[in-house]
Amino acid sequence: xxxxxxxxxxxxxxxxxxxxxxxxxxxxxxxxxxxxxxxxxxxxxxxxxxxxxxxxxxxxxxxxxxxxxxxxxxxxxxxxxxxxxxxxxxxxxxxxxxxxxxxxxxxxxxxxxxxxxxxxxxxxxxxxxxxxxxxxxxxxxxxxxxxxxxxxxxxxxxxxxxxxxxxxxxxxxxxxxxxxxxxxxxxxxxxxxxxxxxxxxxxx
Numbered sequence: 001x002x003x004x005x006x007x008x009x010x011x012x013x014x015x016x017x018x019x020x021x022x023x024x025x026x027x028x029x030x031x032x033x034x035x036x037x038x039x040x041x042x043x044x045x046x047x048x049x050x051x052x053x054x055x056x057x058x059x060x061x062x063x064x065x066x067x068x069x070x071x072x073x074x075x076x077x078x079x080x081x082x083x084x085x086x087x088x089x090x091x092x093x094x095x096x097x098x099x100x101x102x103x104x105x106x107x108x109x110x111x112x113x114x115x116x117x118x119x120x121x122x123x124x125x126x127x128x129x130x131x132x133x134x135x136x137x138x139x140x141x142x143x144x145x146x147x148x149x150x151x152x153x154x155x156x157x158x159x160x161x162x163x164x165x166x167x168x169x170x171x172x173x174x175x176x177x178x179x180x181x182x183x184x185x186x187x188x189x190x191x192x193x194x195x196x197x198x199x200x201x202x203x204x
Contacts, residue, residue, distance in 0.1 A: 089102055094180060102122070103130060107127045
């Protein structure tokens with residue numbers, strides 16, 4: 001969200017400076033927990049950035065992390081990955097369709113990462129359907145639909161900016177609870193309708 005705002009507001013905007021200052025304070029808090037490790041705040045910040053870059057580079061060249069990882073770290077990694085997947089499913093899908101959300105995430109995560117984090121494998125049939133639907137969507141969007149009158153990213157940013165992130169989880173759980181209730185009512189009504197139709201046919 002912060003990076004998206006920086007793009008629209010510009011690097012010299014007061015809002016951007018405020019966001020960067022907040023992030024710098026987070027980084028400063030990290031190095032202050034290890035007094036004497038770094039000679040300055042700047043050195044601590046750059047070390048954090050360097051660690052993030054090195055981790056990305058190391059995974060790209062396939063350094064054998066598993067040989068250098070403890071069972072406890074593997075467990076933390078697997079739990080973090082599961083929270084990430086479940087968070088995506090909770091945000092975008094009602095509970096009775098969350099298996100689709102899980103397959104969407106697993107479809108686009110490299111198999112090495114799925115194996116390392118013990119995330120499981122996506123359903124092969126749904127994976128093909130997901131890729132096909134996305135391909136068709138972009139093909140249709142590019143060749144048949146007209147360009148939007150307003151930039152999609154600008155609209156998305158406005159929508160996200162309206163969300164109070166501190167209460168987002170509460171609103172999502174409330175929305176999903178309502179959807180689950182309506183779905184159960186729909187299934188119940190469908191079953192009652194089927195039973196009623198069968199009874200009516202038998203009388204005939």
